[in-house]
Amino acid sequence: MRHTGWQGRYFEDFVVGDVYEHPLSRTITSADNIWFTLLTQNTASVHFDHVYAAQTEFGKPLVNSTFTLALVAGQSVSDVSQNVFANLGWTDVTMPAPVFEGDTVSSWSEVLELRESRSRPDVGIVTVHTEGVKQTGQTVLVFTRSVMVYKRGHGPSRRVPTAENGPLSPGRTEQS
Incomplete structure (x- = not known):
């Protein structure tokens, strides 16, 4: 039997308080931190110079804070913005605790507000509070994010690729 994988939530699927x-x-690696720091041309030595970082109050390199923001925002996509029309922005971004190489970051989001778009009848606006937490239980990132999310039946279709042979082939039946 063929099943469609998770396609994300549409505007109608969100409930305030969920x-x-x-x-x-x-788990964040040294390579993640160095790559992201250099890719974004962040020249702060505290992110990639172990000798320099050892002299700070942290004693070791800090993970680039925008990497942490990108990671936690990315973790939220499958639940919050898989069917996004547009990201409207982040507010109240805070980083209450440092993140280090080797930390494992998890995250959660709470729906704060829903409203219809005044200019686009095919989307609604979802506002969420999101937090990133490391393995110690410390909150390392907090933000509020607003996104325009498609309503069911609107937006681009998700075309499933077909193949000449195999489970996605056009003529496949249960017996084949």
């Missing part, structure tokens, strides 16, 4: 524990956690 909390989503995002399914994927991530």
Whole structure:
């Protein structure tokens, strides 16, 4: 039997007060931190110079805070913005505790507000409070995010690829 995988929530699926524990956690590596820091041209030595970082109050390199923001925002996509029309922005972004290489970050989001778009009848606006938490239980990132999400039946279709042979082939039946 063929099943469609998770396609994300549409505007009508959200309920104020619902909390989503995002399914994927991530252990941050030295390579993640160095790559992201250099890719974004962040030249702060505290992110990639172990000798320099050892002289700070932290004693070791800090993970680039925008990496943490990107990671936690990414973790929320499957629950919050899989069917996004547009990201409207983040507010109240805070980083109450540092993140280090080797930390594992998980996240969750709570739906704060829903409203119809005044200019686009095919989307609604969803506002969520999201927090990233590391393995110690410390909150490392907090933000509020607003996104325009498609209503069911609107937006681009998800075309499933077909193949000449195999489970996605056009003529496949239960017996084949």
